[in-house]
Amino acid sequence: MIEFxxxxxxxxxxxxxxxxxxxxxxxxxxxxxxxxxxxxxxKTLGLLDAKFKEILFNDLVKEWYETEVxxxxxxxxxxxxxxxxNRYFFPYLRTLVLSQIKAxxxxxxxxxxxxxxxxxxxxxxxxxLLKQIFNFAVKRDLLLKSPARHLNTHKVTQSQDSxxxxxxxxxxxxxxxxxxxxxxxxMALNTGMRLGEIAGLQWDMVDxxxxxxxxxxxxxxxxxxxxxxxxxxxxxPMNDPxxxxxxxxxxxRLMAKYVxxxxxxxxxxxxxxxxRHFRPLVNGxxxxxxxxxDLRHTFASHFMMNGxxxxxxxxxLGHTKMEMTSRYAHLCPDYLHDxxxxxxxx
Numbered sequence: 201m202i203e204f205x206x207x208x209x210x211x212x213x214x215x216x217x218x219x220x221x222x223x224x225x226x227x228x229x230x231x232x233x234x235x236x237x238x239x240x241x242x243k244t245l246g247l248l249d250a251k252f253k254e255i256l257f258n259d260l261v262k263e264w265y266e267t268e269v270x271x272x273x274x275x276x277x278x279x280x281x282x283x284x285x286n287r288y289f290f291p292y293l294r295t296l297v298l299s300q301i302k303a304x305x306x307x308x309x310x311x312x313x314x315x316x317x318x319x320x321x322x323x324x325x326x327x328x329l330l331k332q333i334f335n336f337a338v339k340r341d342l343l344l345k346s347p348a349r350h351l352n353t354h355k356v357t358q359s360q361d362s363x364x365x366x367x368x369x370x371x372x373x374x375x376x377x378x379x380x381x382x383x384x385x386x387m388a389l390n391t392g393m394r395l396g397e398i399a400g401l402q403w404d405m406v407d408x409x410x411x412x413x414x415x416x417x418x419x420x421x422x423x424x425x426x427x428x429x430x431x432x433x434x435x436x437p438m439n440d441p442x443x444x445x446x447x448x449x450x451x452x453r454l455m456a457k458y459v460x461x462x463x464x465x466x467x468x469x470x471x472x473x474x475x476r477h478f479r480p481l482v483n484g485x486x487x488x489x490x491x492x493x494d495l496r497h498t499f500a501s502h503f504m505m506n507g508x509x510x511x512x513x514x515x516x517l518g519h520t521k522m523e524m525t526s527r528y529a530h531l532c533p534d535y536l537h538d539x540x541x542x543x544x545x546x
Contacts, residue, residue: 202232202233202236208225208226208227209226209229209231209232210223210225210232211223211226213239215239238344241344242299254297255298255299255342256294256298257289257293257294258294260298260336263336263340264332264337265282267336274418274422274425274429275420275422276421281329284329288309288312288313288330289330289333292305292309298337298342298343299343302347305347306330306348306350309330313326313327320355327352327353331346331348334346334347334348361494361497361500361527362490362491362494362497363497363501363502364487364495364498368490369389369498371485371486371487372385372487373385373386379477379481381460381468381477383446383460384399384460385478386441386442386445387442388492388499389498390442391413391436391442391516392436392499392500392503394418394429395492395493396420396470397417397418397419398459398460398468399419399458399467399473400417400418400419400424400458401415401417401458401459401460402417402459403450403458403459408443408446408447411438412435412437412438413435413436415428415433415434415518419467419469421469421470421471430518430520432518434516434518474491474492478491499516500513500517500525500528503516503528504528504529504532507532508532510529513525
């Protein structure tokens with residue numbers, strides 16, 4: 201029912217016995233009708249009970265975290281998500297009733313994020329996370345529509361991936377030859393594995409007979425996880441130099457569970473590895489500008505420059521989407537020449 205009083209349209213809604221009558225005023229009749237349609241839809245879905253009306257945003261985040269985050273993602277990612285919620289979402293949404301959160305409330309969160317002088321990548325991470333939380337509510341029939349669905353992410357300028365040339369690779373291997381983490385560097389250059397995957401590599405995942413490394417674990421500062429960063433288990437073939445090194449390396453590590461250990465006998469910690477070990481070694485050289493992660497880019501870049509396929513590279517790197525791998529496509533000398541052959545008029 202809609203009434204026009206005091207230059208406003210007042211909509212009244214009655215869901216049935218045991219539920220309170222609701223009314224709300226709007227500037228236009230169209231807004232009033234839209235509100236009534238939403239209430240009717242909520243009634244049809246059985247969402248108008250007391251429990252539904254009392255759910256706060258804080259309660260939603262708790263349920264989302266327990267269901268979607270706590271046992272599925274790395275602890276570092278969990279901490280990151282908690283920080284984003286505490287810093288950007290909760291100051292504006294924590295105590296709001298879920299069903300009453302409007303797009304304007306999400307706009308306040310959005311403006312707060314923009315005012316923090318953050319990078320486009322960090323801004324996008326927060327926006328996507330807010331949308332994920334509300335989409336979780338929609339999937340659980342706690343909301344009909346996400347009040348954050350209108351928020352747009354920012355365009356991120358892709359930085360050029362840095363990779364070492366042959367001279368720089370040779371210099372790096374020469375510098376690290378007598379260091380305890382020489383094998384870590386060699387493994388990264390020849391497989392493109394992430395540091396956490398190398399640190400978590402155990403001998404049971406090195407198959408010399410099939411010349412293959414099975415990447416199934418990931419080491420973080422919080423401990424060893426039985427899954428990789430992208431939750432994709434994969435197998436990477438070993439080339440001759442890597443096999444020869446690992447066979448020799450294993451003879452001196454017969455009692456070690458992990459492939460690589462530090463001088464104290466502990467497995468390698470990926471925490472601050474670049475600053476503590478990698479950078480001090482290369483400071484003052486032409487490779488001082490690189491990070492350890494650039495060895496992964498080096499593997500991918502040289503793989504493509506030597507005629508490798510994007511499909512194979514995606515499998516080796518463990519990318520979930522081909523878009524991630526495609527940034528190396530321009531490095532393949534024959535890539536565009538091969539593609540143009542699909543058009544051949546004569």
